[in-house]
Amino acid sequence: MRRWIAIWQGVGLLGLVACSTPPQDFYRPPPGVNVQHYAVSLTLEPETRRLEAQVMLEVRHQRNVAELPLCFTAALTIDSARVGDRPVQPVRRGERLVMPLSGSTRSQLTLWYHGIPEVGLYAGQHAGQTVVFTDSWPYRGCGWLPAVHHPSDPATLDLTLTVPVGYKAIGSGRLVRRDTLSGHVRYQWWLDASAPTYSFAFAVGDFVQTDTTLGDTLKVSYVLLSSDRDRVYRLWRTPEALRWFSQWLGPYPYRSYAVVQVPIDYAGMENASAPFLRADLFELGDIEGVQVHELVHQWFGNHVTIANWRDLWLSEGTATYLTTLFYEATVGVEVARQQWVEMARLTPEAFRLHGALVPSRVVDPEAHLTWVPYRKGACVLHLLRLKLGDAAFRQAWQTIYQRFAGKPLSTEGFRAVLEELSHQDLGAVFAYWVYSDRLPTLHVRWEAETRRLRWWITGDAGTLADVPFLLAIRQEGQVQYAYAQEQQALLAEASRPEVHPVGILMHITEE
Known part of the structure; x- marks a missing residue:
């Protein structure tokens, strides 16, 4: 989820064209609505990126909520739609596809559609190999999946993908089924712990997969393009990082973990249980640091989501700072100190882009994706750690993870937990370092x-x-x-x- 290519300690910033200008609330779901589960079945023609698709949404909602706006671009054609067993006709409102809800508190919405996505599903090349892959952050998923594309409404996922024989695929979730059909291969993955829709992902290409197991049950896979299959050793510390964060934060939320090499234009993307790493990162940068950064997101950003795009620092600042804690614990404090110095280094360009960590208004997530939520967010966490002490700081993260797993976390909620556990009033610290644009x-x-x-x-x-x-x-x-x-x-x-x-x-x- 990054704007331009500027890698720092595993942080890439991004560059693909987004959907057309989003509405002011950036697809926030209506009050009283919670999409709990998506069952997605796709048939993909990799050479053209043409999709034949079905999606079923399980929705809980208040009885008086009559409709659910879904983000879905007009480039794909809706073939039919149902609410339960009742055929319905969705209504187009710009990038919104408005579906009626049932008169009860639960609705099952099903849509069938087809076409070639303009955004969200891309084809890229690396070393002469073509990969077709999704990139759904922050709302580019509107291009291939009708859904509530907002981080405050995470859900579980059942993803089925059918591709021609000869292609290999990887997706978000644990692989539960692989069938060889007449000229095709069908994959099915289950993501049985929730994540935001922007982290739902799949990739299709000439992959070579190397598997290992952490403990007795957690499958860890390295899914690399055939040209780089011999470089898997560069990721050898992945199980160590999984184990360390599981001890420091709490149990890893998903039932598998895969590192996927994809020709994206930025360093990494934290797709749920299957983060993507930039294909040429083996030559360009710190592939291990990027991998650890995206791994942290499995806890914070994916399973604990952010309440609003204004709270982006709770995802990106957390991933940036906790990456340095891993190196502090496993390599040494001197390495971490060097990272903290770089984290706080300000160039004239950084000063130009500096602003409040949490803006006072609704923000466009892509416009907000500067160094501020990453490095300033990490620096504020470092300040809070020093102010609270190591024991209280770690207890706070474990408590937050326990309370907010599968739920959105706001900056206000984060502060409340810190104050509860530390018995300190952090109002002045948050007013200065989080909500203002001042610096000493x-x-x-x-x-x-x-x-x-x-x-x-x-x-x-x-x-x-x-x-x-x-x-x-x-x-x-x-x-x-x-x-x-x-x-x-x-x-x-x-x-x-x-x-x-x-x-x-x-x-x-x-x-």
């Missing part, structure tokens, strides 16, 4: 004659007074650390040092 200034003064470095901080509104964060001081290729509260350090050399906050965003001014 780190003033640095270097006295070469005495080799003394002095510093002080202004403009933080008192929010950093009790936060024991570090400064990284680099001089002559060597790095030493000092707590910001110390306000000075005596250095070994006379050359001017570089000073960088460790995980805390701020302007830096040399006096």
Whole structure:
């Protein structure tokens, strides 16, 4: 889910054309409506991307709710539709397909449709191999699947995909069936823990699959294109990361996990139980870091969803910061400190794009997909960790995961859990670091004659007074650390040092 190709610690930012301009609420479901399950059956012609499809939605709703708007582009043709056993005629309202609901509190909606998607289903090439794949974030899924494409309404999935013999497929969920038919192969996957519709995915190509098992039951698969099959060793720490996050956060929510190599234009996409990694990432960047970032999303972003696009930092900031915690625990604190320094490094371009972590208005998710929800979100989590302490910080994440599994999480709900467990009032911290666009200034003064470095901080509104964060001081290729509260350090050399906050965003001014 990324806007342009700018990889940092497993974070890619994105570039495919979205659906036409969405309505102001970005497909938020009506109050009192919850789509609980999608059963999707697709027949795909990979060479043309033509689909023959059926989707069944199981919906719970209040008795007085009469209709459900689904996001579905007009490029595909609706053949027929039913509510229960009753034929109905959906109504088109722009990108919306409005289906009536039954007069009770449960409705089963079924649609049959066909055509070639304009968005959401793509064909790309890598090393002479063609892959057909979905990319549904944030609402490009409207191009191939009529659904409630909003993160606040996660659901389970039964996905069946039929392709010609000779093609191999991978999809969201645990593979429960594979049948060879007359000239075709039919795959069926079950995703029996909920996820947002933008994380429903499949890919078809010349894949080579390597399987292993974590523990007794969790199947872990590496699904690579045949040209890169020998590079599977680059992902060897995947089971270790799965095990670590399962211990640190809570049980992994799904019943299988697959890493899928796909020619997408960005580093990774956290599709439920089957994240996609950019096909040429083996040459371009930190494929392991990207993989760990997308793995974190299985807990936060997928199974714990965000309540609104304004809360995007709870998905992307969490994945960014918890990735560094994995490296802190498994490689060492020095590696993590280097990551935290880079996380808080601000360029002139970053300053230009800086804004509130949670905007005050409804946002377009693609316009909001800057470095802010990723790196600023991660820096705010680092600040909260230092303020609460490691034990309370970890307890908070485990509590949030227990309470919000399968449900949407808002920034307000996140703050409430932190305050409940820490017995601290975090209002000032959230007002400054989350809801405003302010940043403090780190003033640095270097006295070469005495080799003394002095510093002080202004403009933080008192929010950093009790936060024991570090400064990284680099001089002559060597790095030493000092707590910001110390306000000075005596250095070994006379050359001017570089000073960088460790995980805390701020302007830096040399006096």
